[in-house]
Amino acid sequence: MRPAIVGVGLSIPLLPATSTFSAELGMGTALVWMHVAPTNATGELATTRSEELFAPAAYADASASVGLTKHLRLGLGGSLGATAGRFVVRMGPDRTHTWGLPFADATLRATWVLP
Numbered sequence: 289m290r291p292a293i294v295g296v297g298l299s300i301p302l303l304p305a306t307s308t309f310s311a312e313l314g315m316g317t318a319l320v321w322m323h324v325a326p327t328n329a330t331g332e333l334a335t336t337r338s339e340e341l342f343a344p345a346a347y348a349d350a351s352a353s354v355g356l357t358k359h360l361r362l363g364l365g366g367s368l369g370a371t372a373g374r375f376v377v378r379m380g381p382d383r384t385h386t387w388g389l390p391f392a393d394a395t396l397r398a399t400w401v402l403p
Contacts, residue, residue: 290323293393295347305401310361311352318345320371320391343373351397361399368392 297316303309325338346369353363370390 290325292321292323293318293345293391294321295319295345297347297349299349299351305361306355308355309352310355310363311350312365313348313350315346315348318347318369319343320345322375341375343371343375345369345371345391347391351395353397353399359401359403361397361401363397363399365395365397366393367395 295316295318297314297318299312299314302311302313320343322341323338324341347367348369349365349367351363351365353361355361368390369392374389
C-alpha cells in the first residue's frame with residue numbers, strides 16, 4: 289500500500305517575512321490517493337489485482353520557520369485533516385482494516401520569499 293496526498297492551500301504569516309523567526313497558519317483541500325497492491329498476499333483470499341483508491345480531503349496546518357538568508361527560510365510544520373470518504377480493506381466477507389477520516393503529518397519546509 290502506498291498513500292499520497294496532493295493539496296492546494298493558503299497560509300497566512302503571523303509575523304513579517306523580514307523577521308528572523310516566523311509562524312504561519314493555513315488551510316486547504318487535497319486529494320488522497322492510495323495504491324493497494326497484493327505483493328505478499330497468499331492463500332485462498334489472495335488477489336492479483338491492484339487497486340487505486342481516491343478521496344477528497346480538507347486540512348489545517350501550522351508552521352514555524354527561521355530566516356537563513358534574506359530570501360530563504362527553513363522551518364517545521366504539521367497538518368491535521370480529514371478525508372470525505374473512508375478506505376476499507378476487506379478479506380472475504382470480513383472488514384479487516386479501515387483508513388481515512390482523520391490524518392496528520394509533519395513536514396520540513398524550505399520557503400523562498402519573493403522580493
